[in-house]
Structures are given as structure tokens and as C-alpha cells.
Amino acid sequence: MSGKSTANDETRRLAAIDLGSNSFHLLVANYQDGQLQVVAKMGEKVQLAAGLDADENFTDAAMARALACLERFAPFLDGVPAANLRIVGTNALRAAYNARQLIDRAEALIGHPIEIIGGREEARLIYLGAAHALAEVHGRRLIVDIGGGSTEFIIGEDFEPQALESLHMGCVAYTGTFFANGDISEKRFRRAEMAAMSELANIQRHYCQLGWQDPIGSSGTIKAAAAVIGARGDGDATLIERDALMKLRKTLIGFGNLDKVAMDGLKEDRARVFPAGVAILCAVFEAFDLKRMRYSDGALREGVLFDLIGRSTPEDSRRHSIESLMRRYSVETAHADHVAQSAMAAFDQVRDGWSLSEEQRLFLFWAAQVHEIGLAISHSQFHRHGAYLLEYSDLTGFSRPEQQALAFLVRAHRRKFAQKELEALPDAVQLTYQRLARLLRLAVMLNHARPEQAPVDFQLICDGDNLHLRLPDAKPQALLLNDLEQEAAFQQSAGLTLTYSP
Structure with a gap:
């Protein structure tokens, strides 16, 4: 993704919020002529990962910190169209058992969906x-990003990543594991390094073979x-030498204790998790x-904006x-294209009546x-x-909720309507995806005999959630x-009405 644009492009106001395990970050920018111009940039130490209790649930205090931060971010989102805003959650929100409770409260506060993204995404x-x-630097790069709950490693060239990994180690998590009582010692520090080395062993050989x-x-x-190394006079603030x-x-x-950690260039709110982060960084230097x-200043929030573009x-x-999925699983492309054409014809006829969006299309x-x-x-139960495959594969570009929604549509495209899976989706999208599933089911049914041309010359009329299919003459x-008789019965058992006429 190069971010190229034309000189005639209108300015787009974009925003991204990164709900990290240690910090929340907001970035608002104008995009024009292939360039991002920052309008607002904020970051706060929320330390969600430190707010996980022994049962891997967020404490009330952690949720309160998160919501208070988002309340401060909210005014900066005024004037940003919903299609130009993404809010993404990372490791702590992936790990917490009660993450949905926090997400629901946060979405109600901010008025926008929150997407939990997988480690590789x-x-x-x-x-x-x-x-x-x-962008001005050429050649293969190794990118390392040490977060609060996970550390990401990427090898790539230009704008194309060639290896992507997310390892379960981060400065907040390691602080709780190796420096829980606040004591810092050579033994504790080395234990943290060795734990990180153990994680790195999973990718060490492959990454070193790729090289950078x-x-x-x-x-x-x-x-x-x-910044600390620069302030100490051991280098500048953009370069870390091994010595x-x-x-x-x-x-x-x-220092001997986390409470005593204080250095020029180190912000006070990072001091307690800094030793654990440095232990991970030392392990990275050693392993590679x-x-x-x-x-480099570019990070997740900037990536979210460029991906949004x-x-x-x-x-x-x-x-x-x-x-890629279609190639990997040898999909019969002609039939898939026919089903898609019929589905698009159905969608376009009910789009206004059902208030459906281009993204849902x-x-x-x-x-x-x-x-x-x-x-x-297997042919048996292939919809399941x-x-x-859709829900649990690493699908580049998709958040976890997006994969779950796509998986639901495939699960629901045949046989008994997948009510249980529908109810597992967030409440706010259930009606929309129920309607999309009904359109997909009709498209699959119309192409059941695998005709040479996609059936598109039908009429589909919606009256609320009552559907009527009028077939060609x-x-x-x-x-x-x-098939229509059976489908009407399936939909009726789900409390839905489908009628049809020649």
C-alpha cells in the first residue's frame, strides 16, 4: 500500500485509536495528495494489562481508567465520518475474559465499533x-515493537511484509511476572531475558535465514x-547501540527497586514497566x-490510518x-462468481429498504x-x-469481529438458520447480518443447479423483514x-417470512 493519490483528491479527515495493553493512542490526520497531515495526537498510560486480575478479568479500576481516557479522546473525533475512523484493540483485549463488557461500555461512550485485531494483523x-x-529507506528491514502485552516482529521490504509474528511478551506482563514485588536484581532481570529468549526461539532461525x-x-x-540513552550522552535519541x-x-x-527508577529522558508514568521492557529488548539484541x-516514529496507529486509506x-x-483463500482451497471460481452476482442483484434491490451500506455489500x-x-x-457439513476456517485463520486486513461476521455468513448460507451463531455476534450487528445471510441463502439457492449464467433477472421486495421473491416469467x-419451499420453511422456523411467485 503506497498511499499514492492524485492532486485533485479532496481532503479526508481520518482518525485511529489504538487500545494498547499499556497505552491508548489517538491520531487524527487530514489525508490529501498521498500525504497525512497530523491534526491531533494523544497518548495515555492506561495499563490495561496491569488491570487483569488472577482470573484474567479486567478490574473495575482498569475499566474506569480505559473509559475515562476514551472520554478525553471523544471530542477530537467530532467531524470525522464513521467510515474514516477505526478503533482497534490489541493483546489485553484479546486476553481478558470480560473484554466484551468493557468493549460494550466503550462503544456506547464513543459511538463507534471497536475491533479486536489478532497478533499477526x-x-x-x-x-x-x-x-x-x-519510506526513504530501502532494503529489507526488521521491525520490532515491544508493547504492554505482546511484542511484534516483522521483516519486510518497501511496503510488503514478508514475515509477521506476535509473541506473548510485553513490558506490563513481564513486570507482573518477574518484578511483581518491585525488586530488581541481576537474577530477576536475567529470568525475564531468558523467558523472552524462549519465546524468540520459535522465530529465531526463520528470521535469521530471511535476514535484514x-x-x-x-x-x-x-x-x-x-531517549534515555540519548540523554545519558551514549548516543542520539534515534539510535540504540548494543554497548x-x-x-x-x-x-x-x-536501582534495586521499581519505585526508584528515575532517569533523564524517561517519563515518570513509564518508569515501573521500563526495566521489563529493557529486558525484552536485551533478549532481542541477544537472539538476533x-x-x-x-x-522510528511510525507505529500501529499510523498503520491503521494508511490501511484505512x-x-x-x-x-x-x-x-x-x-x-488467497479461494486459491488455497481450490474454490470453483465460476460458481462463486455466479453466486456473488446473484447476491449483489438481491442486495441492490433491498439496500434502501434495509438501510444497508457499501461496506456490508x-x-x-x-x-x-x-x-x-x-x-x-469434507462435503458433509461443509458450511460449518x-x-x-474463516473464523480461525490469519486473514490479512480483517479484524476478529470482521472474521466472525464473515464466518457467520458462510455458516448460515444453507440448511437450518444458524440462530446460535447469529446471537454470538454483537447485538448492534445481528439484524444486519441476519439480513445479509438471507440474501446469501437466496443467491446460493438460485445457483443450486450451477447454471451457465448467474440468475439476476428476479425481483426481490422487502416489507420490513418480510421478503417476497418474484421469479422471471x-x-x-x-x-x-x-428449494424455495424448503427455504421458506427454514426461514419460518427462524421467525422470518419468505414468499415467492413465478
Whole structure:
């Protein structure tokens, strides 16, 4: 995603909120002529990961901190169209059992959906942000981003990532594990490093085989380490040399207690989690035999904005993921295209009556394209197999809620209506996805006999949630009439009405 634009493009106001495990970040920017111009930028230490109790639930205090922060962010979102705003949650929101409770309250406060993204998707967006910040630098890069609950590692060139990993280690999590009582010692520090080395062993050989010319660090821990090293006169604030990092390590151990950690260049609200972050950074230097690492300002929130710019265009990474799935599972493309054409014809006839959006049209199209991927596993119950693949695969560009929604459509495209899976979706989208599933079911049914041309010459009328399908003048095939009778019964059992006429 290059972010190219034309000089005639109108200015777009964009915004991203990154709900990190340690900090929340807001970025508002204007986009024009292929460039982002920052309008507002804020960050607050919320420390969600530190607010997990022994049962992996957010405490009331942690949720209160999160909501108070979002309340302060909210005024900066005035004037940003909903389509130009993304709010993404990372490791702590992936891990907490009661995350949905916090998300529901936050969405009610901010008036916009929150997307939980997977670790590799987080890594991809971090790379996208860093790559744009480093656009003038050529060659293969290693990007490292140490967060509160996870650390992302990406190797890429230009704007294309070649390896993406997210490891379960972060400065907040490691503070609770290795420095829980506040004591800092050589033994505790080394235990943290060895735990990180153990995680890194999973990717060490593969990453070293790929290789890189330029190791880059992004986000809080690495930014703070570079700033402290610069303030100590051991380098500038954009470069971390290995010798300077080892001196920093020794100094931190010398403090003896987290409450005593105070250094020029280190913000007070980061001091307690800084030693754990530096321990992870030392392990990264050791595992990859790094001599130096540069700091880059581009990170997740910038990546979210650049990804947002590419959405609903030929550069949409989600489209590439769907095409990849179709190739991987040998989808019969002609039939998938026919189902998609029929689904789009149905969608366009009820779009206004059901207040459906262009983004929802995309999801229906994608579901039609991949509705048969489960056949690669088994013909029996293939709609269930397809839903499982969609929900649990790493799909570039998709958030977890988006994958769940796409999986629901595939699960619901045949047989008994998938009421249980519908109710597992967020309340706010259940009606919309129930309606999209009904359109997909009709499109699949109209193409059951696998005709040479997609049926599009039908009329679909909606009256609230009552649907009426008017078929072309030609006499319908017996198979289609039988399918319609069965489908009307399936929908009736779900409390829905489908009628039809030749």
C-alpha cells in the first residue's frame, strides 16, 4: 500500500485509536495528495494489562481508567465520518475474559465499533505505519515493537511484509511476572531475558535465514530506551547501540527497586514497566545478534490510518486475503462468481429498504466468493467447516469481529438458520447480518443447479423483514421450486417470512 493519490483528491479527515495493553493512542490526520497531515495526537498510560486480575478479568479500576481516557479522546473525533475512523484493540483485549463488557461500555461512550485485531494483523499494521515513516529507506528491514502485552516482529521490504509474528511478551506482563514485588536484581532481570529468549526461539532461525539490513524499533519501550540513552550522552535519541543498552541494563539493576527508577529522558508514568521492557529488548539484541537498532516514529496507529486509506479500493488487503483463500482451497471460481452476482442483484434491490451500506455489500460479496471453501475438508457439513476456517485463520486486513461476521455468513448460507451463531455476534450487528445471510441463502439457492449464467433477472421486495421473491416469467425448474419451499420453511422456523411467485 503506497498511499499514492492524485492532486485533485479532496481532503479526508481520518482518525485511529489504538487500545494498547499499556497505552491508548489517538491520531487524527487530514489525508490529501498521498500525504497525512497530523491534526491531533494523544497518548495515555492506561495499563490495561496491569488491570487483569488472577482470573484474567479486567478490574473495575482498569475499566474506569480505559473509559475515562476514551472520554478525553471523544471530542477530537467530532467531524470525522464513521467510515474514516477505526478503533482497534490489541493483546489485553484479546486476553481478558470480560473484554466484551468493557468493549460494550466503550462503544456506547464513543459511538463507534471497536475491533479486536489478532497478533499477526497487529504486526502487519505496525509494519505499514513504520514503512511509511521510513519510506526513504530501502532494503529489507526488521521491525520490532515491544508493547504492554505482546511484542511484534516483522521483516519486510518497501511496503510488503514478508514475515509477521506476535509473541506473548510485553513490558506490563513481564513486570507482573518477574518484578511483581518491585525488586530488581541481576537474577530477576536475567529470568525475564531468558523467558523472552524462549519465546524468540520459535522465530529465531526463520528470521535469521530471511535476514535484514536495517533493524528498526517502534513504540514506547524502544522510544524510551533511545531517549534515555540519548540523554545519558551514549548516543542520539534515534539510535540504540548494543554497548549503550548493556550500560542501561546495569543502571536499571542498580536501582534495586521499581519505585526508584528515575532517569533523564524517561517519563515518570513509564518508569515501573521500563526495566521489563529493557529486558525484552536485551533478549532481542541477544537472539538476533544485533549491534544497533534505530528508532522510528511510525507505529500501529499510523498503520491503521494508511490501511484505512486503502480500504474499499483495489489495494484493500482484505480483498487479497479472500483471493488467497479461494486459491488455497481450490474454490470453483465460476460458481462463486455466479453466486456473488446473484447476491449483489438481491442486495441492490433491498439496500434502501434495509438501510444497508457499501461496506456490508462487500462482506456479502466476499461471503459469496468463499461460501464453499469448506468443501476442501469434507462435503458433509461443509458450511460449518468453511465458517471454522474463516473464523480461525490469519486473514490479512480483517479484524476478529470482521472474521466472525464473515464466518457467520458462510455458516448460515444453507440448511437450518444458524440462530446460535447469529446471537454470538454483537447485538448492534445481528439484524444486519441476519439480513445479509438471507440474501446469501437466496443467491446460493438460485445457483443450486450451477447454471451457465448467474440468475439476476428476479425481483426481490422487502416489507420490513418480510421478503417476497418474484421469479422471471419463464416456468421455474422443479428443483428451484422445491428449494424455495424448503427455504421458506427454514426461514419460518427462524421467525422470518419468505414468499415467492413465478
